[in-house]
Amino acid sequence: MASRPSxxxxxxxxxxxxxxxxxxxxxxxxxxxxxxxxxxxxRRVHAEIERLGYSPSTAASSLRxxxxxxxxxxxxxxxxxxxxxxxxxxxxxxxxxAPTHECHIVTFGSDQDGPTLERYREMWRGRLVDxxxxxxxxxxxxxxxxxADQGIPFASFGRVWDEPAFTAWADVDGRAGTDTAVEHLxxxxxxPIGYLGWPYGSLVxxxxxxxxxxxxxxxxxxxxxxxxxSNQVLPEAIDAAGQLVDRVGTGGAIVCASDxxxxxxxxxxxxxxxxxxxxxxIVGFDGSQSALAHGLTxxxxxxRAIADELLTQVHDQLTSAPQRTSGVMLTxxxxxxxxxxxxxxxxxxHHQEKS
Amino acid sequence: MASRPSxxxxxxxxxxxxxxxxxxxxxxxxxxxxxxxxxxxxRRVHAEIERLGYSPSTAASSLRxxxxxxxxxxxxxxxxxxxxxxxxxxxxxxxxxAPTHECHIVTFGSDQDGPTLERYREMWRGRLVDxxxxxxxxxxxxxxxxxADQGIPFASFGRVWDEPAFTAWADVDGRAGTDTAVEHLxxxxxxPIGYLGWPYGSLVxxxxxxxxxxxxxxxxxxxxxxxxxSNQVLPEAIDAAGQLVDRVGTGGAIVCASDxxxxxxxxxxxxxxxxxxxxxxIVGFDGSQSALAHGLTxxxxxxRAIADELLTQVHDQLTSAPQRTSGVMLTxxxxxxxxxxxxxxxxxxHHQEKS
DNA sequence: CTGAAAGCGCTTACAG
DNA sequence: CTGAAAGCGCTTACAG
Numbered sequence: 001m002a003s004r005p006s007x008x009x010x011x012x013x014x015x016x017x018x019x020x021x022x023x024x025x026x027x028x029x030x031x032x033x034x035x036x037x038x039x040x041x042x043r044r045v046h047a048e049i050e051r052l053g054y055s056p057s058t059a060a061s062s063l064r065x066x067x068x069x070x071x072x073x074x075x076x077x078x079x080x081x082x083x084x085x086x087x088x089x090x091x092x093x094x095x096x097x098a099p100t101h102e103c104h105i106v107t108f109g110s111d112q113d114g115p116t117l118e119r120y121r122e123m124w125r126g127r128l129v130d131x132x133x134x135x136x137x138x139x140x141x142x143x144x145x146x147x148a149d150q151g152i153p154f155a156s157f158g159r160v161w162d163e164p165a166f167t168a169w170a171d172v173d174g175r176a177g178t179d180t181a182v183e184h185l186x187x188x189x190x191x192p193i194g195y196l197g198w199p200y201g202s203l204v205x206x207x208x209x210x211x212x213x214x215x216x217x218x219x220x221x222x223x224x225x226x227x228x229x230s231n232q233v234l235p236e237a238i239d240a241a242g243q244l245v246d247r248v249g250t251g252g253a254i255v256c257a258s259d260x261x262x263x264x265x266x267x268x269x270x271x272x273x274x275x276x277x278x279x280x281x282i283v284g285f286d287g288s289q290s291a292l293a294h295g296l297t298x299x300x301x302x303x304r305a306i307a308d309e310l311l312t313q314v315h316d317q318l319t320s321a322p323q324r325t326s327g328v329m330l331t332x333x334x335x336x337x338x339x340x341x342x343x344x345x346x347x348x349x350h351h352q353e354k355s
Numbered sequence: 356m357a358s359r360p361s362x363x364x365x366x367x368x369x370x371x372x373x374x375x376x377x378x379x380x381x382x383x384x385x386x387x388x389x390x391x392x393x394x395x396x397x398r399r400v401h402a403e404i405e406r407l408g409y410s411p412s413t414a415a416s417s418l419r420x421x422x423x424x425x426x427x428x429x430x431x432x433x434x435x436x437x438x439x440x441x442x443x444x445x446x447x448x449x450x451x452x453a454p455t456h457e458c459h460i461v462t463f464g465s466d467q468d469g470p471t472l473e474r475y476r477e478m479w480r481g482r483l484v485d486x487x488x489x490x491x492x493x494x495x496x497x498x499x500x501x502x503a504d505q506g507i508p509f510a511s512f513g514r515v516w517d518e519p520a521f522t523a524w525a526d527v528d529g530r531a532g533t534d535t536a537v538e539h540l541x542x543x544x545x546x547p548i549g550y551l552g553w554p555y556g557s558l559v560x561x562x563x564x565x566x567x568x569x570x571x572x573x574x575x576x577x578x579x580x581x582x583x584x585s586n587q588v589l590p591e592a593i594d595a596a597g598q599l600v601d602r603v604g605t606g607g608a609i610v611c612a613s614d615x616x617x618x619x620x621x622x623x624x625x626x627x628x629x630x631x632x633x634x635x636x637i638v639g640f641d642g643s644q645s646a647l648a649h650g651l652t653x654x655x656x657x658x659r660a661i662a663d664e665l666l667t668q669v670h671d672q673l674t675s676a677p678q679r680t681s682g683v684m685l686t687x688x689x690x691x692x693x694x695x696x697x698x699x700x701x702x703x704x705h706h707q708e709k710s
Numbered sequence: 711c712t713g714a715a716a717g718c719g720c721t722t723a724c725a726g
Numbered sequence: 727c728t729g730a731a732a733g734c735g736c737t738t739a740c741a742g
Contacts, residue, residue, distance in 0.1 A: 010480075010482070053480060054480075055477070055480035055481040056481060057418070057481060057482055058417075058423065058481040058482060058483045059414055059417035059418040059423060059482065060418050062413075062414035062417070062418075063412070063414040063415050063417075063418050068413065068414060070461075075446065075447045075450050075451075085644075087443060088442060088443040088446075091430070091443075091446075091462065092430045092464065095430050095462040095463060095464050096430075096464050096465065096466060098463075104461050104462070104463065104483060105461065105462050106425075106459050106460065106461055107446065107450040107459075107460050107462060108450060108453075108459065109447060109450050109451055110451065111451060122410070125365075125408060125409075125410035126410040126411060126412060126413040127365070127412055127413060127414065128413045128459060234648050234649065234650070260648060263648065267625060270622060270625045270626045271625045271626070271628065273626065289440070289645075290644075290645050290648070293589050293615065293618070293645070294589065295589070
């Protein structure tokens with residue numbers, strides 16, 4: 001009686017409906033509004049759905065519901081030389097969180113550095129996506145303003161400095177991160193605690209420095225001369241690290257604005273025959289793969305929580321639910337590794353929430 | 356006369372059609388089969404398309420054409436601890452190539468390591484994607500067999516060892532890569548050229564070792580004792596590298612099966628006060644970010660060419676075009692950096708094709 | 711070269 | 727609680 005779909009083509013609502021001896025609207029109700037369907041009918045419908053391996057066609061329901069069910073994410077740093085360290089783990093988190101928010105992630109990008117907005121426009125014009133998640137915004141970044149002007153829903157990983165009124169963002173509390181790092185180093189018994197950071201004027205960088213300054217002051221160790229500065233480039237960082245290691249000395253420790261800077265400190269220690277952790281403590285920032293590979297303690301970004309928050313924010317925009325009145329700062333987590341343990345028997349890698 | 360769409364809602368074929376005073380089929384033809392439309396009409400239609408910012412609805416054309424226009428890509432290594440180094444650059448390449456192949460990339464993944472096939476099934480059931488690209492296949496990997504059994508189109512970055520009959524793959528010619536590395540080191544004037552590789556039995560690893568063995572033999576320097584072995588873990592690699600550096604000595608060089616192993620050699624040199632490049636040459640494999648950060652010469656995988664090839668392969672499967680009768684091996688490229696230059700003035704980073 | 715019609719598969723008011 | 731109808735926006739045979 002029930003006509004089975006051919007082996008090649010997929011089951012549709014109609015197939016399920018006739019197999020379950022109900023109309024196709026009932027099948028749709030069973031899926032979208034189960035409370036409207038009598039329990040016994042519901043069971044029968046679900047049994048057939050299962051048996052036929054039915055799943056609504058994404059294209060058809062997108063068309064009907066006027067939403068793609070997708071969020072776009074630009075893959076930046078396309079020379080493949082300068083991929084942001086955070087990009088891959090953040091994208092993974094976003095991807096894993098997406099089903100929870102009834103969507104999936106579509107990636108896009110282009111070769112040229114120039115017309116970045118063009119790709120956003122293309123994605124949007126065909127409504128391949130309902131919204132965007134952006135990251136790595138900077139002063140003069142055209143994207144936030146343009147997206148906002150077009151009325152395109154989006155949320156940003158990182159504050160949007162140019163548009164203080166824009167509140168759909170989540171960011172990492174850098175101050176809390178370096179503060180935690182200092183607390184940890186103090187409790188491990190290190191003496192002078194220096195800081196290797198980026199040049200003044202970067203908002204993220206200044207915040208991270210501030211956490212170090214505040215925490216060291218709190219322990220009566222505030223010493224702003226125990227500071228060195230470098231851009232995010234290894235050779236320059238090695239120079240700066242060398243000078244800082246001189247000043248901090250054996251028994252001291254260094255908090256860094258990034259894992260790359262931490263790597264520079266690590267490098268300097270090795271060339272001088274000093275043992276990271278045992279002789280000089282190091283804490284990096286970002287929780288990157290290279291910190292892992294080199295056994296560097298690092299302040300890890302809470303990518304999962306950020307992804308979850310941002311998808312919630314775009315979802316709220318799409319449903320015109322009440323919006324947040326301000327962005328969200330999330331507290332990073334210190335990942336302990338051997339570079340910040342004075343005793344040789346470093347504990348196994350584990351995570352520890354900041355209290 | 357022409358009714359303009361409301362500011363809020365998008366332009367549709369109908370809007371363009373009435374604005375251009377043609378039927379909506381003509382608009383569709385202008386886009387899909389321009390040769391069927393009189394030039395003047397074509398121009399008028401395109402002008403309106405431009406003016407209205409029209410772009411066909413992805414959902415509608417997916418439904419009509421019975422294809423999602425999307426390729427799924429699993430994001431593996433989800434502890435965010437073990438993301439394959441190759442994942443991010445490969446995904447970027449795939450994403451950038453996708454528009455050329457009239458598709459876009461949808462990512463997916465799950466937390467648990469267990470039911471990986473379940474996520475593939477979900478993506479496929481709703482036809483969120485038309486095909487998959489997979490990578491990092493291994494012996495006993497359930498994915499290739501399952502996908503093939505289901506008749507789901509897919510292509511693999513890396514040979515599919517378990518299914519020799521399966522030819523939709525592209526891989527990197529590891530033998531050619533290490534061969535090129537040896538040639539380069541010889542021409543730079545290094546003496547003994549050793550190899551730090553993975554344990555025997557890994558097909559990828561054995562191939563890379565073979566390239567080194569063949570090329571050194573060709574130069575009358577075959578010496579299989581100049582070899583050390585380590586798994587892909589830094590501490591173990593450092594031990595192995597230490598022994599190998601002893602045997603190779605100053606003026607020698609070491610080719611490595613991966614950038615992580617190369618990093619271990621680098622580390623050993625620094626702790627001994629030796630200068631990478633100047634005193635001992637190093638060449639890594641993979642062209643990863645960390646090779647870049649540490650100035651390591653590396654055999655870089657041709658991600659772009661691989662992505663392009665794989666998308667061509669799935670496209671051919673979807674259109675039942677003639678399929679390849681065998682997989683494709685692509686030649687990697689040596690990226691020169693200071694770790695393989697004996698003279699202190701290393702040239703700026705540049706790429707160089709293997710001849 | 712152009713136009714009227716059918717239908718991809720779904721969901722949602724709207725009657726019963 | 728269930729059923730017949732309409733329509734999301736597109737594309738493709740099929741007539742003119």
